[in-house]
Amino acid sequence: MPHLSVFLVCTVSSSSLWLASYAVAYVPDDPWSVTASGVASAPGTPVTLTWSIAPDGTNIPGEGGSNVVSYFDDLFNVTSSSDDLTDRPWFTLLEQSFERWSELGGIEFIYEPNDNGSQLQNSNGVLGTLGDVRLGGTFVDGASSTLAYATLPNSGDIVFDTGETSFYSNSSNNYLQLRNTLMHEIGHAIGLQHVESSNSALLLEPFISTAFDGPQLDDIRGIQGLYGDSLEKTNGGLGNNSANTATDLGTRAAGSSLSVGGDATGTQFVAATETDFVSITDADDADFFSFTLSSPSILGATLTPLGGVFNQGVEGGSQSSFDANSRNDLSLALFGPDGNTLLELADLSGAGQTELLSEIRLSTVGEYFVRVAGDTDAVQLYELDLSVVAATTSLAGDFDADGDVDGQDFLAWQRNSAFTVADLANWQDHFGLASLGSLASVPEPTAGNLFGLATLTLLLYRRPRECGVSKYQRDQD
Ligand SMILES: [Zn+2]
Structure with missing residues (x-):
């Protein structure tokens, strides 16, 4: 039985009544509109979000100083005190969690190695200075119900309960408890609120589950509903x-x-x-x-x-x-x-x-x-x-394999030197025929095109031997 602990969202910007009518089934809040990388043009369009790790001592409103770096270092027995956090064994788990969301919708998460330690939940991301989504940690309620909490866009900061003792150091399934907690909070940080399901298990449900790894289908609908699918990031x-x-x-x-x-x-x-x-x-x-x-x-x-x-x-x-x-x-x-x-x-x-x-x-x-x-x-x-x-055709003279023999086939014959004079004779013999059950050819000719084609066809049909078509002459030499 997985450790059941409640996740909290500490900022709810809309009334629950309005939200109830807006559940679809994921519960969307507003998407990001201003990021370190620019202004997001409209809901449903992709965004780039940077994420950074607040240095210990960063003020968390109502909590005090963050201690998330020393907390994870202790859990993972890190002895290095390097400022380069990407060397930490726990960094990879954080990065994997952000990258998983990046794979699933119109958000590109990029690690911002700088974080100037300004107060959490109160600062916009600035390239080279601090991330859009920032990670901190503080003692919330110890090894009991709360695991972490997050704020919604355009704040999007995440606070781990560093009062948890063994929960985050459980290495099962590549530290799934840590990763599912973080991926859940990232869901809030991109604008998704809690949803509940009595017959399915979703990442944005209020209680942790380790029955799955990362965002589930409705969670993916959530990121794509707010930011589009991954292909929206192309071009x-x-x-x-x-x-x-x-x-x-x-x-x-x-x-x-x-x-x-x-x-x-x-x-x-x-x-x-x-x-x-x-x-x-x-x-x-x-x-x-x-x-x-x-x-x-x-x-x-x-x-x-x-x-x-x-x-x-x-x-x-x-x-x-x-x-x-x-x-x-x-x-x-x-x-x-x-x-x-x-x-x-x-x-x-x-x-x-x-x-x-x-x-x-x-x-x-x-x-x-x-x-x-x-x-x-x-x-x-x-x-x-x-x-x-x-496409195969059994109709001799149907050089373009569209199911009938018409002027287009003469043009195909002209353009392809593989066709012979004997092929042209087949075309003449079968002109105007269509194969039984022939399929619609494309493009569909309009009435105007049909008239023009008929005129052209008659001309070509009557005069191929004198019309000066280079291929035809070459074959007669
Ligand atoms: Zn939550």
């Missing part, structure tokens, strides 16, 4: 919100499949090794992914909203079932190589339902873009699955 903080900054999924060979966000499947339990979590944060968020096809292919894409169904409530309140799968009605769109031309859109199902793009024939090689978007200001975890199979 210098622009994220993957446009085709220009799409997350590159590489060349997708025929027969390959790929999944993004798959670690969010299943229950609220998240293993410490899982890092693949993506989400749409609000109605303005869009996630773009790009992939490249090197041969005509048939694409399948599935978008599945995730998050799970579990009981939840605010601390000390009543609990109810919460469906995190249906927070936001997601859509799935496919764009052509220019990143702008919409080829297909799947937006038929409601929130909580899967969107599908089935058997999309892509006969043009090159780069394509998939966009995931929502229509509501609510965070929605999702999994995106892409599969690619080779």
Whole structure:
């Protein structure tokens, strides 16, 4: 039975009544708006946060001087008195705790080696001077209920109860008691309050658990709801919100499949090794992914909203079932190589339902873009699955493998020296035919394009032998 001790949040900036209506199921406070690295532009966008360790003697309001460095040194039998705390065996555990949160959402935690010892909970982070999130420690209540407490943004400071004796030096599972305590407090420091669940175990519950390691699924929804997913930190903080900054999924060979966000499947339990979590944060968020096809292919894409169904409530309140799968009605769109031309859109199902793009024939090689978007200001975890199979055609003359024989195939014949005069004869024989059950080709021609294509096609059809096409002439030599 794990040592049950209450965590405290000593600053609550909002009334509990308002918070109760705002539980989703994690209980968000305001995200960071001003950090040592700059001004956070808006909720749902990523931030960089520095963290530092307050030197012993730093004043903690209402408590006195911090003693966290000598406390951890004693617990870990450190004899060094170096100012470089990164040499300490316990430093690695602190760093791992911050880095775990960095893996899971739109926050980049960076260790700030300087801390000028100004009063805790009363100072903004300054690069080269002190961190945004600062760690201190003091005797709170000894080896009993309180383990640590933290303040919410933009304070975000954490105080360990250095009256604890053996709790933090328990080395089981790489000092899980210390790490889960710190990761819980970091949750407060980034703007998450307590949540309770009667049928799931979450990191932001008020009582410590060592049944898991680090943030659980609803806790991950919390960081992503406040700061976006980890991909929002890419492209210098622009994220993957446009085709220009799409997350590159590489060349997708025929027969390959790929999944993004798959670690969010299943229950609220998240293993410490899982890092693949993506989400749409609000109605303005869009996630773009790009992939490249090197041969005509048939694409399948599935978008599945995730998050799970579990009981939840605010601390000390009543609990109810919460469906995190249906927070936001997601859509799935496919764009052509220019990143702008919409080829297909799947937006038929409601929130909580899967969107599908089935058997999309892509006969043009090159780069394509998939966009995931929502229509509501609510965070929605999702999994995106892409599969690619080779496009084959049994229709002679269908050089671009789009299921019919038309003017586009003549252009394909012109551009590829592998095609022969015999191929052109097949094209002439089969012009205007479509294979049975042929799949939609892309891009979908508009009425205007169809007219232009028909005109062009007639011209080409009648005059290939005199039209001066270089390839055709070369083949006749
Ligand atoms: Zn707490």
